[in-house]
Amino acid sequence: MSNMHSTPLDIRQLEAFAAVMSAGSVTGAARLLGRSQPAVTRLIQDLEADLGYALLHRSGPRITPTSRGLLFHAEVERHLASLAHIRERAEAIALDEPMTITVAATPSLAAGILPQALAAVAANLIPRHLHIQALAAENVVQAVLARSADVGISSLPLEHPGLEIHWIAEAPCVVAIGASDPLAARDVVRLTDVADRRIITLANPYRLRHRVNEALDRAGVSPDRIIDVNASLTALSLVRSGLGVAIVEPATVRGIPLDGIAMRAIDQTIPFLFGAISAAALPLTPTVAALIDTTRAEALAMSGCRIIDSNGSEALADTVYGSPEISEGAPR
Missing domain, CATH: 3.40.190.290 (D-Maltodextrin-Binding Protein; domain 2)
Incomplete structure (x- = not known):
């Protein structure tokens, strides 16, 4: 029976497991961590004992993750990333600097408008640590909802009551x-x-x-x-x-x-629809607010692009699934 409810998980064990998954072997993980191979092996064994189930299949020198190991690895990655962000934010607080932020964007928008938008943000608002994740649109939404991303730039459609939609743009393919x-x-x-x-x-x-x-x-x-x-x-x-x-x-x-x-x-x-989102009711940092504005400006710099006035998810649904209203004088 697992002891995981009574024994806190050791961060060194989690780091060892993440390193093994990344390197594909205990030997490679030991090199990444600067530890001995027996030490890494022991950390993994102790972690499996604490959890009460195997994380890795072992066949001589070959190691492959178990089905539970794959599921657990996704949680470990999120946990370690969160700890890293906490350290970065603690450092920013100590130095009275802008807080680190994570931006999640679909690959096309991460490459197409995000670099120019970031360059347009005032230098004093750019944090020491900035994280950019290029994800599928569905994963952008999940990252924002889980608050592992502070802001998302995503293609549409997307609808969720937990999202704040700041602007919606339409550009021709x-x-x-x-x-x-x-x-x-x-x-x-x-x-x-x-x-x-x-x-x-x-x-x-x-x-x-x-x-x-x-x-x-x-x-x-x-x-x-x-x-x-x-x-x-x-x-x-x-x-x-x-x-x-x-x-x-x-x-x-x-x-x-x-x-x-x-x-x-x-x-x-052929309309391409996209927008900027954040978690509903979550106050925006000055950096995030500025980035939302600059991504909007960069969107408008695309040929034929226009911003569609919206009013929450109803307007978004009309825009994506129906025939959006075009403001008088707007380009068609």
Whole structure:
């Protein structure tokens, strides 16, 4: 029977287990930690004894995690990261400096607007320690809800009563084609022009992909060659290698322009929706508040981007699932 309820877990044991998972072996973990191999082995054995179950399968020198070990590792990573953040925040308090923050963003937004937005934040608001996590949109939401991230920049849709949505932006998707492609001579590319090409697009059917599919359907285009990817940068790299044309959101394009690729407008409107979120009812630090403002400004710097006025989750749902109202004079 486990003694875990009566015996506090030793931080050294958790660090040893995390190191073994990272290095893939006790020998590698010992090198990472600057300890002897027997010492690391003993720490893992003591941790398993405290927990009451095995964390690792041992077969000679080979070590693999058990199913429980994999689940426990996710908790250990979060715990160790939290301890590191507590140390950093304690140091910031002692020095009267801005508090460390964690920003969670989808890969396209982490690359496309976050660097410029951070550069626009006043230098005296940038903390000594700043953490940026590039995550899937669903994981951005979970990080913000769990308060392991102070602010999130994510594609939509996302709805949760525990979220505060600070702004919602809409920008038109673009088509990426090889710079030497004859279509690069056009300012606007029709989807019918790429009907016989291999189409490269994002895989998640619940986000941008379904809008791409709707646009292809409207144009009467049924591509028989498709490459699904989970990141726009991958799509752009595939285009540069001559593997097809890509329909992508505009953020990555702006943040990481690639030689050999031409970006062109599409004759069908394919909206990319994204926004800034934080945990509801959680006071914003000056740094987070400034970053929310600068990411909004960077979003507006994208060609054709507009901010959609919103009023909580109802407006968000209307924007994502229905036909958003366009303010008088707003660009269409």
